[in-house]
Amino acid sequence: MSTAHHCDAAARAEQVLARRGARITQLRRDVLRALMREDRPVGAYQLFDQLKARDAASAPPAVYRALDFLVGEGMAHKLQSLNAYVGCACFEHAHDAHFLICRGCNAAEEVPTTAIRKQVDTDAAERGFAVERMVVETVGLCADCKGRA
Amino acid sequence: MSTAHHCDAAARAEQVLARRGARITQLRRDVLRALMREDRPVGAYQLFDQLKARDAASAPPAVYRALDFLVGEGMAHKLQSLNAYVGCACFEHAHDAHFLICRGCNAAEEVPTTAIRKQVDTDAAERGFAVERMVVETVGLCADCKGRA
DNA sequence: AGGCGTCCGGTTACATTGTAACCATCGGCG
DNA sequence: CGCCGATGGTTACAATGTAACCGGACGCCT
Incomplete structure (x- = not known):
């Protein structure tokens, strides 16, 4: 590294x-x-x-x-x-993210949220809810740690 | 109520x-x-x-x-x-949820995660990540509070 | 019934995480 | 220069979460 x-x-x-x-x-x-x-x-x-x-x-x-x-x-x-x-060296002022958090090595990979965000917006719209901020975090094992298990 | x-x-x-x-x-x-x-x-x-x-x-x-x-x-x-x-009076032993959290009235509505979960699984699978737990929380304004604004 | 092991909760004492409030300073701007 | 807003130093605390240890309760087995 x-x-x-x-x-x-x-x-x-x-x-x-x-x-x-x-x-x-x-x-x-x-x-x-x-x-x-x-x-x-x-x-x-x-x-x-x-x-x-x-x-x-x-x-x-x-x-x-x-x-x-x-x-x-x-x-x-x-x-x-x-x-x-x-x-996160991103160019957007603020943006939501989906994090894959490995409980083995504690790494957190940021992945895009386009599809998830769309679904969240749908869920929210159906209920007249105005989305401001979104938190999506997935905890589990990354590929490496899964292998090492 | x-x-x-x-x-x-x-x-x-x-x-x-x-x-x-x-x-x-x-x-x-x-x-x-x-x-x-x-x-x-x-x-x-x-x-x-x-x-x-x-x-x-x-x-x-x-x-x-x-x-x-x-x-x-x-x-x-x-x-x-x-x-x-x-x-949450649910019948499943453990289940993930998507919460719509209103910062106006502090209500938190639980909504199903089927579609989101699918997308999260896709994101994870693409990276060989094994999902164990998922957190999805959306902060904003519920229909009532939006109106009252 | 008696004994055993496990689960549960009481208790103490802390660790960790986050903030309110107030003030000094700095930098830009009229 | 003098004002103003933004920044950060400082103190003191609030809020959240836990480790560790123990005793008692409960189920289970003999």
């Missing part, structure tokens, strides 16, 4: 944010990079500990604020079933 | 559990009924406070254990995006 890919993701994300006119501060950059460096979901306090060790963060609220910013910009997602965050 | 419906739900759930041979203790019954009495998601500590007031629960772990039992039996679901629980 080369780190090049992850650096690229962070760099790409920063470019997108810049083009968008978003304020990229040092803290936000640090959080973004820390997130991207991992290829797994990371807890807010895990991030905090990492950053704290480098004097890059002062206290939990700072980290949560940066995470909220990144999630709002679509550069991170929160995994509700893990209370953890993953990075 | 009559309470009859909710009592029926709790009674029905207890019947199903009984037929299944599950151990229905006083605590579990109390938690089940408290859950069913609400028509909204309820936090574990909210339940705890209610039960505590009636001397029906001693401490948080007891409530969490009862909730785990009920979720395992398919008589309750956890809403990951709210950290809250809802009852």
Whole structure:
């Protein structure tokens, strides 16, 4: 696993944010990079500990604020079933996602939601429900971990 | 809104559990009924406070254990995006669900997942991922709250 | 009936996750 | 320059969830 890919993701994300006119501060950059460096979901306090060790963060609220910013910009997602965050160098401001979360290796693969979103919209429309946000998370075993079982 | 419906739900759930041979203790019954009495998601500590007031629960772990039992039996679901629980007088041991969660009135309507589940299975199969559990939650405004806006 | 093993829940003490509130600072802008 | 909104530092806490240990209840078997 080369780190090049992850650096690229962070760099790409920063470019997108810049083009968008978003304020990229040092803290936000640090959080973004820390997130991207991992290829797994990371807890807010895990991030905090990492950053704290480098004097890059002062206290939990700072980290949560940066995470909220990144999630709002679509550069991170929160995994509700893990209370953890993953990075995502996406070009859309905010977008929903479907995560395949492996309970073997803790990887979380983001996959597109077009078909699911359509079905959710149908379910909602039938009931006059206006969709704002969607959470889709699937827990199980990835191909590798399934094999290793 | 009559309470009859909710009592029926709790009674029905207890019947199903009984037929299944599950151990229905006083605590579990109390938690089940408290859950069913609400028509909204309820936090574990909210339940705890209610039960505590009636001397029906001693401490948080007891409530969490009862909730785990009920979720395992398919008589309750956890809403990951709210950290809250809802009852469900279903006949399946465990089943996934799609929840339409209204941020106006906090109602959570459970709707079937057949179509979504199929798509999730497809997404997963394409990547060799073995699905075990699925979380689908949609946040927005229900018909009533949309109107009231 | 007696003894055994398992399941359940009481209890204590914490761990983890998330936030409210207040203030200092910084950067842009008139 | 002086104002203003956005950002983040700081403190103190709220809310959510759990580990570990124990005793008692219950079913089951002999």
